[in-house]
Amino acid sequence: MTDPILTLRVAEVTPETDDAVSVSFETGGDGELRYRPGQFLTLRVPAPDGWAARCYSLSSAPGDTRPTVTVKRVPGGIASNWICARLRPGDTVEALPPAGRFTPAPGHRDLLLFAAGSGITPVMSILRARAREGGTAVLVYANRDERSVIFADELRRLTEAHPDRIQVVHWLETLHGLPDPGRLAALARPFAGADAAMLCGPAPFMRAAAEALHQLGVDRARVLTEEYQSLASDPFASLCAAPRTPPAADDAATATVTVELDGERRTLPWPARTTLLDLLRARNLDAPFSCREGACSACACRVVGGEVKLLRNTVLEEEDLAEGYVLACQAIPLTDHVEVVYD
Ligand SMILES: Cc1cc2nc3c(=O)[nH]c(=O)nc-3n(C[C@H](O)[C@H](O)[C@H](O)COP(=O)(O)OP(=O)(O)OC[C@H]3O[C@@H](n4cnc5c(N)ncnc54)[C@H](O)[C@@H]3O)c2cc1C
Ligand code: FES
Incomplete structure (x- = not known):
């Protein structure tokens, strides 16, 4: 599994209005940042009590010279004010890879x-x-x-x-x-x-x-x-913690899950109280995520067989759920076998 935390070097900070800036990042090093129009990055910024993680949408489009986010100050806000006031070319910022479902589908002409x-x-x-x-x-x-x-x-x-x-x-x-x-x-x-x-x-x-x-x-x-909201938890903290071991299949209620991710299909045992995201990442699979709190949809995938329960969901709507979309960071199995596809 590749390290999900990216280190981005700031190339340029461009004022857009009195209270908004665009921040462009160098490409190269880790290679090109691959994203779809409308996706966001999760940035880690200093906060009074340590660190905060915030999502910022890319305003650039794939193929532009530099990936760019655009941030507007929120009065009293930790991250937006730090980015607008303090970030300078040459600084580095930690980020999670581009994610999100707010992106046109191929049929959307x-x-x-x-x-x-x-x-x-x-x-x-x-x-x-x-x-x-x-x-x-x-x-x-x-x-x-x-x-x-x-x-x-x-x-x-x-x-x-x-x-x-x-x-x-x-x-x-x-x-x-x-x-x-x-x-x-x-x-x-x-x-x-x-x-x-x-x-x-x-x-x-x-x-x-x-x-x-x-x-x-x-x-x-x-x-x-x-929907814009600030993350309450710090997804970077869990990534920096000790290496994860695969969750033990210790209870009778272990299900199996077949996952299609990055063009590959795998079937894994899925302990009943483990979320799908924890399971996949513990197995070193590159499943996308950001907030880990059911609030951003970065981890969304589609259930095409069986059923799961979402422990929390403040982002998917009835229509998404009806199409089979679920949040891997909040999904635990309800049926003996579940099939999941990452689009
Ligand atoms: C998918 C996604 C994409 C996004 N894209 C963008 C983008 O492209 N551009 C952009 O500018 N923003 C974007 N956002 C919003 C961004 O992530 C932040 O939520 C926003 O910048 C505010 O963060 P902050 O740290 O500055 O403010 P926060 O510190 O989170 O504060 C937000 C507000 O709450 C108040 N507040 C904070 N703590 C308390 C408290 N304890 N009691 C009472 N009030 C409190 C603050 O005064 C402030 O008014 C996006 C969010 C999501 C989820
Ligand atoms: S990672 Fe944000 S909803 Fe799952």
Whole structure:
């Protein structure tokens, strides 16, 4: 198993607005960082009582010169203020590999995107990829005022370069008031037939956009959301701890699991009280993860046979669960045999 902790060297810190910066990392050394548009990194930053881990979406797209995250200060926030105020070129930061399911599927040709504030970050990655690879995208982008619009110039450049494929509708609270479902629905109505709708931003904005899509009759199965929250635990700490030994199959209730990961299928004994992620990592398999607390979906995989129980889940929605998606970091077996696929 490769060491999941990456050491990234900061190449550039670029102010985007008064309270947001983009941080680009050197490539090379460990090789290219492989990610999909809309995925995030988990960074380890100093905190008053030790370390904190926080997820930051990549705003760059695969193929860009440097992988880049974009961070907006949260008043009183530990990590965002440290990154915006202290990080300099040449510094190194520890990170977990790119993860996350907020990424268009191959069949998603036409996208309807809703972003607000720093929620633009994964959406920018998706737009940059679209510009290069094809497909259409309409973005409804809400901000407090003109000064707070992250990536204003680049969005203008993208829409000018691809007027037939990329469209951006700005919503400024100083001009239009707070976004509400009725007016968001009116804006989005011509694009409601998109293959997928993707939402990222503060909770009230996400609720308004989701309600707008509901009013437009957009099937919930076509809606992807990325919710920002701070991790409560430090996933790096468990990785730095003593090497893990495979969990003992010590109870009568041991199941088996067949896992398809990185193109290989393996069948393993699965002790009833061990989470799937712990099992796979103890067996030296490169299963992805970030928070380990059921909050980020980095560890999501699909159950295609048998059943599991999720100990905690604050991120997958009913529709995800109905499609068989589960969180490996929270999954324990319910049936004697379970089949799992990492897409
Ligand atoms: C998948 C994902 C992707 C993300 N992508 C991005 C991104 O691209 N860009 C971005 O800017 N952010 C992103 N985030 C959010 C980011 O991870 C952090 O949550 C955010 O930067 C705030 O972290 P912080 O350490 O600065 O604030 P925190 O220290 O976590 O504080 C957050 C807020 O809570 C308050 N607070 C903290 N502790 C307490 C307490 N004990 N009592 C009361 N209030 C308290 C703080 O004052 C602050 O207002 C993403 C999150 C996720 C899960
Ligand atoms: S690692 Fe975050 S939900 Fe499992």
